[in-house]
Amino acid sequence: MTRNWSRRGALTIGVSGLATALAGCQTSFASDETPMLDLIINNSTPEPQNVDVEVINPDENDSEALVYELSKDSGGSGGEYIEIPANSERTFEAVAEDERYTIRATVDRAFDKWRHYHYTTAPVDYDGQVFVLIARLEETGRDVIRFGPGP
Incomplete structure (x- = not known):
């Protein structure tokens, strides 16, 4: 029909x-929704640690590279750390879009005062999470900064 x-x-x-x-x-x-990146800071030392973390976009010029800063004054003036209590972990959710970054951590009492880490969204990295670990080395007694999946 x-x-x-x-x-x-x-x-x-x-x-x-x-x-x-x-x-x-x-x-x-x-x-x-855009996948977001979580920042997890683990202080496995017996003392509180003062920490500052910067999430930096390596593809931007210097004036626009800072994507996120974790500090008491996250307005960018720097210098004031955020305290992570002894033997504790704090999670800061959705600090930036889950993309490729350079993560720089500074700990005021650590032997290696600051370290940086190149985070990519490749399958070998941690599913939308970056871990900043503050640990005490048994052999030297020094506090160090590491990046990874946690102790």
């Missing part, structure tokens, strides 16, 4: 199909 569509009927069907397609797209865009 051949069907003759009126212009109005064809337009109604076309608009209905388009509205349905757009509704599906809107739902998929709304549910696709």
Whole structure:
């Protein structure tokens, strides 16, 4: 059976199909949030540690490279550390979009005062999390900074 569509009927069907397609797209865009990076700081030493962490975009110029700074004054003036209590861990959620960064950690009492780490979103890295570990070396008694999956 051949069907003759009126212009109005064809337009109604076309608009209905388009509205349905757009509704599906809107739902998929709304549910696709940008993955975010969590920062986890673990102080496994018996004393509180003062820490400053910077998340830096290596693709930006110096004035725009700082993506996130963890300090008491995160306004960027620097110099004031955030205290992580002895033998404790703190998580800072969604500090930046989960992309490639250089992470620089400074600990005021550590032997190797600061260290940096190149975080990429490759499968070998930690699923959207960067761990900053402050540990005491048994052989020397010095506090050091490490990056990794935790003690």
